[in-house]
Amino acid sequence: MHPVAGHIGVRVDTPLGDVLTSPDLADQVLAATYEHHVVIFPAANPSPSEHLAFAELFGEPIPPEGQNPRHPDHDLVTVFDSDGGYRADRWHSDVTFRSEVPGIGILCMRTLPAVGGDTMFSNCTYAYEQLSGGMKKLLDKRRAWHETAVDATAEHPVVIAHPVTGEPALFVNHIFTRRIMNLPEAESAAILPFLLAHIARPEFTYRHQWQLGDIVMWDNWSTQHYALFDYTERRTVDRVTLRGQPLEPHRL
């Protein structure tokens, strides 16, 4: 495994087919996902069935949210197509507007613009670690309200304890988090933008420049991502998302 940035991400050169047939390798990939937050298989180029089979090594794929288009042959594969107006160019974790937050996301690059269309990932465990003791104290026991345009809502701790590693992670994001509920509104309005800017600090991130067929797998509890919209040609990615669970607070 080769680190791709100082604080997040590893590249794996083992062929995806080997992982599909070796439970030991699959265990190592899952452990790497929790340790390094993002795992990349360059130009793996799986068929949609292989993409799904790879995801099933690590958990239970869940159907796309109602508003998202599905693969014509595979109900559990979401297709994000720039021609359909799809963009995700703000920092977020996926589906935080549900109380059960998906644990892992696995993307495959299918149609690549000649330039642009990178995706950035940020390590929200490291981002939390880098806050001052005073700020950590202020965030202790805080809860935040998450919402989508289509009116799905959920409440989560501002700092979660990762369900597998137990590590703390900052868990507020630009797309879905509306406010910190148990702070006066003016204080929430001051603190939340700071936290969102903090998570986006370049030192906490890895920027993936895609090749066709790349697989990128991320821990959706400890990271956020941002798909740059800086291209004009068509871009499509397939995503499989794994079932998660409600998130518990980190305790100082």
Ligand SMILES: O=C(O)CCC(=O)C(=O)O
């Ligand atoms: O298009 C991308 O690179 C990432 C899109 C995204 O936000 C996602 O797949 O969850």
Ligand SMILES: [Fe+2]
């Ligand atoms: Fe996303």
